[in-house]
Amino acid sequence: MHALTFDWGHTNYREDGSPSGRPIIFLNSLGTDLRMWDGLIAPLSAHRLVRLDNRGHGLSARSPQTPTIDDLAKDALALADHLEIEKAVFVGCSLGGLIVQEIARIAPERVEGVVLSNTAGRIGAREGWETRIAQVRESGLAAMTDAILERWFAPEFRAHPDCAIWATEVARCDREGYIGGCEVLAATDLEADLPRIAAPTLVIAGRHDGATLPEQVLGMAARIPGARTEMIETAGHLPAIETPDLVARHITDFLKEHALV
Template identity: 45%
Template sequence: MKIADLGDVKIHYRDDGDPSGAPVVFSNSLGTDLRLWDDVLPHLPGGLRLIRYDKRGHGLSDCPPGPYSMGALVTDAERLLDHLGVKECVFVGLSIGGMIAQGLAVKRLDLVRGMVISNTAAKIGTPEMWQERIDGVRKGGIEALADAVLERWFARPFRETDAFAAWRNMLVRQPVEGYAGCSAAIAGTDMLAATAQLTLPTLAIAGSEDGSTPPDLVRETAELVKGARFELIRGAGHLPCVEKPEEYAALLTGFLKEIGHV
């Protein structure tokens, strides 16, 4: 296990593949850790440097007291990439990870040559909605919200598989402080104007059954970025990299080849 000491926070990460290969960086959704991408990586081309990390408050990374800001989450990603000597990566972010991708591209275009914004938007929900979720988590723990969250995460067929139990366990075992802290970061984020200024190569991915960031919301976000491509994975919810890993990997591979990153 690898830990990057970034000063005020220690971030757990994995650095797989070819150390000299073109870097692809993966950022997770709220309530998951870096295992989110386990089933995608084996289907990607060889020769890539594949970096995953647990954002603050999740997985094996530190969980400082919240609330967090999106600026802090973006800075964590920025400092991690600087720590690892990464330049010109393709940054793949899902949900809150997709917001981090947008913020990092705005702040440090030298670090990001292309981005994949998956099941995300420039603005997700309302501050009131997120405050209600934060209050619910602090009162009853993540368990109190788990069933409603998981219905948005996964299409019904996946919820009937044995693997579903593992994802439920992953969600409810994240630290309450980290979940609430990152929820606050989403609540305070509106990147519509900033994202509309981006021109880097961009792939947007949505799941047809996504109840958290519906396809139309993802499509509208893609339309903010000049030349961005939108792709829909049918039969998948908020985490298509889990439900349809081969299809997800095929879209990502096509994008990497298209921009000459393979």
């Protein structure tokens, strides 16, 4: 693990794979950290794999002010600068997918490819996120863990022992960091920018996703020119955790299709 220091705090990150491979930068979802991508590291090891924790998640610091989607996108771009990565394929899930969309909007020249998993141009309504924030402040995340996991994971995975690991991680997530992520989601609407995404794009949806419904994900894909769509029938909101080999195969096929290997 490494840390990149900013005026607001620090971003935790790690590198895996081949230092000479094509750079792929991963952005995590609300309530998780860079470990959500662990299952993709071995099958994608021919590439230079960079993962970071969003502000207030994992080992990254909370920012003293409420973050914006622009802040989170610029954190990732600053890390790319620090690592001397001029261009990369950006992969994001849920909140991470919104961050990738913002990167494609503000710095299209840095983006060789886009992978958007279980995300949309707008995720949920502001009122819903404000309700979630109030619930977290009142009861804490531990009291909400079961409901979160039910939205996240397909029934088959919820019966798997690994699900208990993520139950623990959700309960331990930094409360203010989680609220900061909710505030970003409440404030962000990138729907109008979807048709302007020019980089090759892969969109991944999970049939059992209870957080970003499959029809929302597919609706987003329909607005991105030339986007390739993959529906994972056995996954929910976090296919990289539930079905990592299948996600890695879809990403590999996408990279080959666009000569990004």
